Structure formats: C-alpha cells, structure tokens
Amino acid sequence: MLNRTQVPDSKQVNEINFIEPQEQELENGIKVYTINAGKQDLVRIEFIFDNVNWDESKPLQAIGVSHLVNNGTARLSAKDIADKVDYYGAFLQTEYGADQSSIKLYTLNKHLRAVLPILKSIIDESVFPEQELAIFIQNQKQSLQVSLQKNDFLARKNFAHAIFGQSSYGANIEPSDYDALRQSDLLDYYRSAYKPQNCSIFVAGRFEHTEFELLNSIFGKNWNNSNSSVQNKFSFSSSPKGELLIERPEAIQSAIRMGTRSINRTHPDFAAFQVLNCVLGGYFGSRLMANIREDKGYTYGIGSAVVSMKDTGYFFIATEVGAEVCGKAMEEIEKEIHILKTELVPAAELDLVRNYMLGSMLGSLENTFSHADKFKSIHYSGLDYAYYENYIQTVKTIDSNCLQALANKYLNTGEFVKVIAGKK
Numbered sequence: 001m002l003n004r005t006q007v008p009d010s011k012q013v014n015e016i017n018f019i020e021p022q023e024q025e026l027e028n029g030i031k032v033y034t035i036n037a038g039k040q041d042l043v044r045i046e047f048i049f050d051n052v053n054w055d056e057s058k059p060l061q062a063i064g065v066s067h068l069v070n071n072g073t074a075r076l077s078a079k080d081i082a083d084k085v086d087y088y089g090a091f092l093q094t095e096y097g098a099d100q101s102s103i104k105l106y107t108l109n110k111h112l113r114a115v116l117p118i119l120k121s122i123i124d125e126s127v128f129p130e131q132e133l134a135i136f137i138q139n140q141k142q143s144l145q146v147s148l149q150k151n152d153f154l155a156r157k158n159f160a161h162a163i164f165g166q167s168s169y170g171a172n173i174e175p176s177d178y179d180a181l182r183q184s185d186l187l188d189y190y191r192s193a194y195k196p197q198n199c200s201i202f203v204a205g206r207f208e209h210t211e212f213e214l215l216n217s218i219f220g221k222n223w224n225n226s227n228s229s230v231q232n233k234f235s236f237s238s239s240p241k242g243e244l245l246i247e248r249p250e251a252i253q254s255a256i257r258m259g260t261r262s263i264n265r266t267h268p269d270f271a272a273f274q275v276l277n278c279v280l281g282g283y284f285g286s287r288l289m290a291n292i293r294e295d296k297g298y299t300y301g302i303g304s305a306v307v308s309m310k311d312t313g314y315f316f317i318a319t320e321v322g323a324e325v326c327g328k329a330m331e332e333i334e335k336e337i338h339i340l341k342t343e344l345v346p347a348a349e350l351d352l353v354r355n356y357m358l359g360s361m362l363g364s365l366e367n368t369f370s371h372a373d374k375f376k377s378i379h380y381s382g383l384d385y386a387y388y389e390n391y392i393q394t395v396k397t398i399d400s401n402c403l404q405a406l407a408n409k410y411l412n413t414g415e416f417v418k419v420i421a422g423k424k
Contacts, residue, residue, distance in 0.1 A: 026196075029196060043203060241417060
C-alpha cells in the first residue's frame with residue numbers, strides 16, 4: 001500500500017530528446033522548417049519576418065502592421081477574414097516581438113486548401129483601411145492611458161528605455177506616437193518587411209509531401225516583392241546605471257525593477273547564468289521568494305530573469321511591494337545578491353535547482369508545437385542543437401564555486417539601473 005506520509009524519491013532527468021526539423025525550400029527561396037509529428041490531423045504554420053528599417057521617429061510602424069495586417073486586404077474585409085477563418089474552425093494569430101514579427105495559422109489539414117489563400121491575401125495584399133487604423137489608434141491610446149496609471153507598467157517601461165534607449169527594445173511610446181501614425185507608414189513598412197526575402201516558415205504537426213506542395217503552390221510561385229529593407233541592428237556602448245524614482249504620492253504599492261544589459265544566448269556563460277538566476281529568483285523556491293515573500297511578507301511575488309535578444313541580453317529583478325517597505329525590500333534584494341557573491345550555494349539547494357530546471361525543460365517539450373518553439377529559439381540565435389546539449393550538461397555539472405564566480409562577474413548591483421514607480 002502507498003505510504004502517503006513518506007516523501008517519494010526524486011530522480012534527476014537523464015535524457016531529453018528533441019525532434020529536429022526537416023529543412024526544405026519553396027521555389028522562391030523561402031526556407032521551410034518542418035517538424036512533422038503528432039497524431040492529430042492538425043498543423044501550425046508560422047510565417048516569421050525579421051523586423052527591418054527601424055526609424056526612431058516612427059516607433060510604431062512594425063507594431064501597427066502586426067496588429068492590423070489581418071484587418072483588410074485588397075479582396076477581403078476584416079469581417080470576411082474573421083468569418084472565413086471561423087467557418088473552417090481555424091485560428092489566426094499575429095505576434096510582434098522586438099526582433100521578429102509573425103503570423104500563425106492553426107488549422108486542420110483537411111482545410112489547408114481553403115485557408116491558405118486567406119493567409120496569402122493577408123501577407124501579400126493587406127491595405128490597412130483608414131477606418132481600422134482609426135479604431136486601432138483610439139483603442140491603443142486608451143489602453144496606454146490606463147496602463148500609465150499602473151506602477152508595474154511604468155517601472156517596466158522606464159527600465160527598458162533606460163537600458164536600451166530609443167530602439168525597438170526600449171522605445172518610450174507616448175500617446176502622441178499613435179496620433180502620428182499614418183496609413184502610408186504602415187504600407188511602407190509592410191511592403192519592406194512582409195516579403196519572401198525576409199521570411200522563414202516554421203511548420204509543426206502533420207505535414208507531409210502533399211501539404212508541402214500545396215504550401216509551395218500558394219506561397220512559392222506567385223509571391224514576389226522587391227522593396228528594399230535593412231535588418232534592424234542595434235549596438236550599445238556603456239551600460240547605464242543609477243536610480244530612477246517615478247513618484248506617485250498616492251501609491252499604496254511600489255513597483256521595483258532593477259537590472260542591467262547582459263549576455264545573450266550566444267555567450268558561453270549564458271546557460272550557467274540561467275542556473276544562477278534560478279537560484280536567485282527564477283522559480284517559486286528561489287531565494288528572493290523565500291526572503292521577500294515568505295520571510296518578510298513584503299510582496300505576493302518576486303522574480304528574476306535572464307532574457308536573450310538578437311543583439312543583446314538583459315538581466316532583471318521585478319516585484320511590487322507595499323510602499324512603506326520599498327526601501328527595505330531593495331536592501332533585502334541586494335543582501336541576497338551579496339550572499340551569492342560571498343557564500344557558496346549548498347549542495348542540497350543546487351540539486352533542487354538542477355532537478356527543477358531539467359524537469360522544466362522536459363515539461364516544456366509536451367507537444368510538436370513546443371519542439372518547434374525550441375528550434376526557433378536557437379535558429380534565430382544562429383545556434384544548433386549543441387546549445388541544448390551544453391545547457392543540459394551545464395545544469396547537471398555546474399558547481400557552487402562556478403556560481404559564486406558568475407555572481408561576482410554579472411551581478412554588480414552598483415552597475416544596475418534601479419527603477420521605482422510609487423514611493424520609496
């Protein structure tokens with residue numbers, strides 16, 4: 001009989017298997033990366049476009065196009081698109097990121113022949129109707145005005161701008177930027193970015209030769225666009241530092257965000273830095289949670305993260321605390337970092353973190369779509385699956401001396417940008 005008073009044995013994950021994609025090419029040169037797996041006749045086709053032609057005087061061009069690209073084409077209105085996609089039980093999703101923008105289609109295989117032409121019209125014939133643009137501007141301005149009343153949004157916005165400046169990583173968007181947005185700006189960007197030469201396609205699900213030939217017939221033969229574009233490339237000189245207080249006298253809670261520009265996935269220390277981050281604030285059992293939430297009761301939640309982007313990376317700590325304990329919370333955060341720099345992480349704690357990170361990696365590969373997402377992460381960093389082999393090996397073998405050295409190398413609080421929105 002199962003003894004429920006006894007804690008079950010835990011075992012470290014020994015092996016994680018990745019499904020690698022098949023690489024093919026459409027007739028017009030577009031690379032197609034396919035993970036053909038899964039038991040259901042379901043497929044996700046994702047068109048990803050690198051962000052281009054960054055113009056800091058028009059910071060909303062790429063964002064506006066991503067939001068409005070499926071709101072009307074030369075042949076289909078926004079309602080037509082929504083009705084047709086719904087009719088076939090499909091789902092369209094647009095996403096904007098600082099480095100790439102994407103359009104995803106989820107559909108049953110039997111409806112591919114019907115829904116792919118709709119997607120083709122969106123990608124090749126969007127017109128960005130003035131009426132839809134006006135609604136977008138109105139809604140986004142209202143949403144921004146609401147967000148500007150929230151301390152966590154103010155802290156996040158000002159932190160990004162402080163470390164990245166007026167780039168797509170940290171553009172300081174104001175309501176006036178929406179007022180300045182024009183249909184011609186969207187069309188210019190759309191014609192420069194949404195083209196075969198700037199596109200990669202990632203497919204996950206049941207996708208055989210027949211489906212590939214259908215994709216090629218629609219997107220590989222009659223899609224041409226020669227508008228010029230320059231991929232976004234950002235470089236940053238010295239890292240900023242210092243404290244920024246966005247005072248809100250009526251605040252009951254204060255939002256804290258602190259950190260600095262750092263390494264990205266291409267750096268040899270990145271995997272090890274992720275282990276260090278996990279110890280500090282990367283999961284519910286982290287030191288920041290144990291101190292700031294469980295012991296002091298200053299917050300409901302606190303966390304830290306290491307974020308990889310194409311041209312840089314950054315590390316940050318974020319929380320919201322009672323306004324009256326904001327200063328004390330910041331002192332405790334710095335104390336935890338100091339301990340990591342001066343004391344070795346105990347073996348039992350490090351083993352717990354190892355198991356958590358390896359289990360999370362294994363759990364993140366629950367389906368075909370997640371395998372495709374793992375591939376995209378390394379593909380856009382110019383890496384291969386050796387990155388994951390190194391990551392797993394690093395998590396399994398890193399020791400406390402290495403973590404201490406990394407803490408002293410990367411967690412220099414005197415070099416952090418520290419943003420507080422509320423009261424200190």
